[in-house]
Amino acid sequence: MPTHVLILGGTTEGRLTAELLHARGARVTSSLAGRVAAPRMPPGEVRIGGFGGAGGLERWLREHAVDAVIDATHPFAGTISFHAAEAAAGAHVPLLALRRPGWTPVPGDDWHPVGSLEEAAGAARALGRRVFLTTGRMGLASFAHIDDVWFLVRSVDAPDGPCPPHAEVLLDRGPFTLDGERGLLRRHRIDVLVTKDSGGAATAPKLTAARESGIPVVLVRRPPVPPGVAVAAGPEEAAAWTDTLGGAAPR
Structure with a gap:
């Protein structure tokens, strides 16, 4: 040792x-x-x-x-x-x-892999108008220029940099439950999920909830x-x- x-x-x-x-x-x-x-x-x-x-x-x-x-x-x-x-x-x-x-797609997933947060911003804008953004507070500047999309931003701590003009911030820390993620997507009428391929079980339920609802997922490769x-x-x-x-x- x-x-x-x-x-x-x-x-x-x-x-x-x-x-x-x-x-x-x-x-x-x-x-x-x-x-x-x-x-x-x-x-x-x-x-x-x-x-x-x-x-x-x-x-x-x-x-x-x-x-x-x-x-x-x-x-x-x-x-x-x-x-x-x-x-x-x-x-x-x-x-x-x-x-x-990292996470692995299963039948029914509609994943759109991208190489950066900047690419994720463009893909999300093309796929929907109500985006659940779970990439953390440090990368929000990549989405700050988008003014025709509403974002639900979830992070552990409050963002302290540029944010999208139409955004609601949800402060929360995993692990998250499948029922909780289902309710979140339904309550906020989410039509696109953006996340990083962080892997692990604590935040994976959002992927299952998105699959069940037919919501596309923009996944930033690690x-x-x-x-x-x-x-x-x-x-x-x-x-x-x-x-x-x-x-x-x-x-």
Whole structure:
């Protein structure tokens, strides 16, 4: 077991991994970006805020004698993942990316995959006029120019940047129930769902509710994991990876 594991967290998977490693006696430091006002704190040491790019993270790894890094950030937090890969390589520290599997369509789904939020904005506008937007508060600027569509914006914290002119903000945190999502779509007369391929069960019921109602889904594809970085699909696999640091890591 490594002496000191840095978990780049902020996700449920990161918190669960911290719990597993902490219970096994590892020294665990979880780093949270600080974008959520009241995050659920994991056990062990916690730091909040950025590192100052890849160089700052590399210095932190060296100064704090980190033995392994687990990148358990959100699947769409692409910048920090590439910084982590660069910093871990520079500090000669093993790195694992913890990524929950993405969603898979089933018969009856009407999915429209896109490569960016900007593409999602154009696709949503072409598909309907009452959009349920669940891409988080950080990306709302991509939709702010659309003035002929009504948006229901759901996020954990209130948006603090540009928003679409015709929007209602719903502050809520998953997990969400299927009955709740069905009622939400019906109550607000939603005809398009826009979401990111975040994966996981906590927010998946909206996809089932959309399928049942025949509502098209604009799905933003997730960015790739940096080349050459080992990948785990869940907290148990990530925790077990710390035992393999002298040999082959999972891919």
